[in-house]
Amino acid sequence: MSKYRLFLLRHGEGAWNKENRFCSWVDQKLSENGVREARECGKLLKEHGVQFDVVFTSILSRSVQTAWLVLEAMAQEWVPVVKDWRLNERHYGSLIGLNRAEMASQHGEEQVKLWRRGYDMTPPPIEESHPYFQEIYNDRRYTTCDVLKENLPRAESLKAVLERLLPHWDHAIAPEIRKGRTVLISAHGNSCRALLKHLEGISDQDIVGLTLPTGVPVLLELDENLQPVKPRQLLGDRDKIEAAIRKVEDQGKVTPSAR
Numbered sequence: 001m002s003k004y005r006l007f008l009l010r011h012g013e014g015a016w017n018k019e020n021r022f023c024s025w026v027d028q029k030l031s032e033n034g035v036r037e038a039r040e041c042g043k044l045l046k047e048h049g050v051q052f053d054v055v056f057t058s059i060l061s062r063s064v065q066t067a068w069l070v071l072e073a074m075a076q077e078w079v080p081v082v083k084d085w086r087l088n089e090r091h092y093g094s095l096i097g098l099n100r101a102e103m104a105s106q107h108g109e110e111q112v113k114l115w116r117r118g119y120d121m122t123p124p125p126i127e128e129s130h131p132y133f134q135e136i137y138n139d140r141r142y143t144t145c146d147v148l149k150e151n152l153p154r155a156e157s158l159k160a161v162l163e164r165l166l167p168h169w170d171h172a173i174a175p176e177i178r179k180g181r182t183v184l185i186s187a188h189g190n191s192c193r194a195l196l197k198h199l200e201g202i203s204d205q206d207i208v209g210l211t212l213p214t215g216v217p218v219l220l221e222l223d224e225n226l227q228p229v230k231p232r233q234l235l236g237d238r239d240k241i242e243a244a245i246r247k248v249e250d251q252g253k254v255t256p257s258a259r
């Protein structure tokens with residue numbers, strides 16, 4: 001029987017989602033469309049009568065901004081928000097800033113899919129000469145983490161994301177759920193995929209086929225052991241959700257302009 005409800009959310013569309021570039025640890029704001037998606041998500045959750053007790057976000061602006069907009073649309077701005085780097089997007093290493101369609105044209109769509117969705121695939125690490133290295137590692141937010149800046153990742157597989165996320169799940173998020181609190185996790189495509197893999201016991205092979213659209217809330221109903229009691233539900237209009245998933249998958253395909 002379902003005892004707890006957990007909501008997972010990939011932030012609304014960011015500026016670089018729109019430009020089809022790997023954004024990862026680069027701090028981009030939501031696009032106009034992303035702002036609209038986040039507000040619509042809040043409206044939908046309000047219509048479902050959801051009342052949040054606590055929200056967890058990454059320390060990247062797009063996930064924080066999404067949480068604010070959702071809470072504002074629900075008239076629940078007062079709800080506490082806990083931010084932690086452990087919910088950050090996967091660190092895409094040297095791929096950060098590159099255009100996916102151009103990568104597909106150079107390396108093939110299969111290779112790009114493997115880089116994006118393979119479980120144990122780590123891209124080459126970001127080097128100090130990378131155009132976004134200084135911007136990321138000189139940012140003050142990374143002095144606030146529970147690991148030294150020198151020990152923060154320089155590239156991650158999805159497996160590595162799950163490993164750095166689990167302590168935060170175990171020590172901060174799961175205890176809130178066990179207290180009966182309704183939790184929203186406003187995070188990223190890959191930090192949410194990693195958590196879903198863990199909670200739903202998705203295999204290393206099957207996780208390749210899981211893509212999350214931006215701005216669509218995912219409802220998990222959990223038992224007392226925090227095991228899902230039924231399949232996850234993506235809330236909202238079916239056709240729109242399927243189109244949004246296809247849009248993310250198609251980002252890794254060659255487009256005429258990228259040839």
Ligand SMILES: O=C(O)[C@@H](COP(=O)(O)O)OP(=O)(O)O
Binds near residue numbers: 011014023092
């Ligand atoms: O880093 C990024 O660009 C995307 C994920 O990219 P893909 O894994 O879908 O290529 O993360 P998000 O928009 O959820 O923060």
